[in-house]
Amino acid sequence: MADPSSPPAASMAEVVEQVRNAVRVHSRRFERAIPLIASENLLSPYAKELLISDFHSRYAEGLPGERYYEGNEQVDEVERICLDLARRLFRCSFADVRPISGTVANLAVLKALAAPGDLVGTARLSDGAHISSAGFGAFGLRGVKPVHYAWDEERMTIDVPKTRALLLEARPKLCLFGLSLFLFPLPVKELAPTLQEIGALGWYDAAHVLGLIAGGQFQDPLHEGCSVLSASTHKTLPGPQHGLLLGESKDPEVGRKLASAAFPGVTSNHHLNAMAALAVSLAETHEFGRAYAKQVVANARALALALHERGFDVLAEKLGFTASHTIAVRVAKEGGGESVAQRLAAAGIITNKNLLPGDTSPKHPGGIRLGSPEVTRVGMKEREMVRIAELLDDLLHKGVPTERVLEAAAELKKGFTGVQYCFGAGEAAYRYYDLVGRPVS
Ligand SMILES: Cc1ncc(COP(=O)(O)O)c(C=O)c1O
Known part of the structure; x- marks a missing residue:
């Protein structure tokens, strides 16, 4: 239904002005406000500049040096820098910067490491999990079924003994650690032996806490027992709206599967302007994170x-x-x-x-x-x-x-x-x- 406070503009040129004006009003409003949304952040000037660069206009399917399009030499250079910065920042062997958001990164993990009908461990939505874990979200899209962890409400984290028993019984293929209401580190280290016992892979969704992990102020999931990490790059890591996959596994198949799930699985082009902005944000995180x-x-x-x-x-x-x-x-x-x-x-x-x-x-x-x-x-x-x-x-x-x-x-x-x-x-x-x-x- 039309908003009665904004009458329809007469021409398309006026529509354009109306949209530009709405964004200006929004910007001024936020300049005067106290924004306390836990999942939002601000881009640095150099990262912002790259969002309106010519990278925005281009395609670069594939990986650096193995593209389907010509003209990608500088895109390759930037993506190599971005990958190297990501691997060094999180001390891991695998990175992929092609998922265009955290949800898309989660879909890539599910496509790579689970099949329809598989069981996947996760927290409940009411305990703070993201909608990716819901039947109406990424889990449902991939056709996997949740095994819900037992929750310790007082400590706002997973109840380890009860969850260990649940996992031994259900034997899920993949176990997701990650939340949208993320107050405390999750017991990855404590549950890692159980995951090993049942042959499940550990997966950490760091959308909210990526910047805290990068800055050494939270847990370090890839060195506590998770093989895969998915994330958004614009919450505590103050980068562009984009996604990221990281991996640390002895099995090279895990990285290969993640890469092919990222492309051609869940992306075609990967928003090269945002990827370039991410390279800047990762460099700034190395310096100031x-x-x-x-x-x-x-x-x-x-x-x-x-x-x-x-x-x-x-x-x-x-x-x-x-x-x-x-x-x-x-x-x-x-x-x-x-x-x-x-x-x-x-x-x-x-x-x-x-x-x-x-x-x-x-x-x-x-x-x-x-x-x-x-x-x-x-x-x-x-x-x-x-x-x-x-x-x-x-x-x-x-x-x-x-x-x-x-x-x-x-x-x-x-x-x-x-x-x-x-x-x-x-x-x-x-x-x-x-x-x-x-x-x-
Ligand atoms: C835990 C978690 N995972 C994934 C996402 C999705 O991220 P995006 O908005 O980048 O798709 C969110 C978003 O808030 C989140 O909280």
């Missing part, structure tokens, strides 16, 4: 503590709330996940409603998920996390009007609109560029 990941985790912990001190029900208090970029807050007494996320957005604080363990209705999530990647990327530290907690407290507990919180959020953000932890740091993060690269205010 450790300091960035450290501050991301410190900020998430500081925000959790400040919210807890103001009466919010932040999950996993006994474990220090989080060891990642994410915190989960049960907001039943504040009105439930949906209403709270909407009220916060109206006040310039962008979050998402989230299912939490124990929620009975997927339509009524009991919580919100907050993440520190973007506010850290623009240079905020622990002091600003306390200020953000005050804003939530003002709006949701003290009855301060939305307009006043919106103004206070914009005031806080004023000093934090440049991208940090990258080459060319300080460049305006939210600036809108026109087609020829001119900044538009």
